[in-house]
Amino acid sequence: MDRTAPTEHPVLPAIAARWSPRSYLATPVTDAQLHSVLEAGRWAASAYNEQPWQYLVARKNVEAEAYEKLKACLVAFNQGWIGEVPVLMLACARLNSAGNGKPNPWSHYDAGQASSAMAIQAAALGLQLHQMAGFDAAAARAAFSIPEDVAPIAAMVLGTPGPASALPEQLAQRETAPRMRKPAGEVFFFGKWG
């Protein structure tokens, strides 16, 4: 199943290849693949090079208890499709600057950049990383004793995409629906707003 983005202008192959599947194979992600994905996040840009992102990583076959705990924090819809995906992660942002202890207004932005780099690296490796807002941040904080000044932002799965036919009918349809984006003119304003 080819889900390559039908871009209007050329982009890097991994950017066009990245998407958010809901069907995954149980095939483990190798250590080399996982570390490449994490490394891509580590090298993201950040305000003042604060690197405010922090990730909890739970491999189904290695950090099995953490995996189940993180899975239990997902909303029912997301628990319903993740199946046997081999890796779950939790993207977090340190809210205060390590330098001066004051709130860092860019921490979420920077953590998003790290996650985006990881998703693109995953796609380059033939994997996909699917981010999820649908999780209980308070439950995740409690389950992993995440400090108060660190915000759990998004859960994510990492694995090898599987066939859409493995999903229930409604989700299978969404898995194969055309990929859509707003027209460029709605989001890029050259010279004047709107």
Ligand SMILES: Cc1cc2nc3c(=O)[nH]c(=O)nc-3n(C[C@H](O)[C@H](O)[C@H](O)COP(=O)(O)O)c2cc1C
């Ligand atoms: C911050 C964020 C939260 C998301 N939350 C969920 C979610 O809880 N469940 C889900 O199935 N998909 C979730 N998604 C996936 C989006 O629906 C998906 O990225 C969007 O439809 C665009 O599709 P694409 O990633 O395949 O290009 C989320 C994506 C992002 C970036």
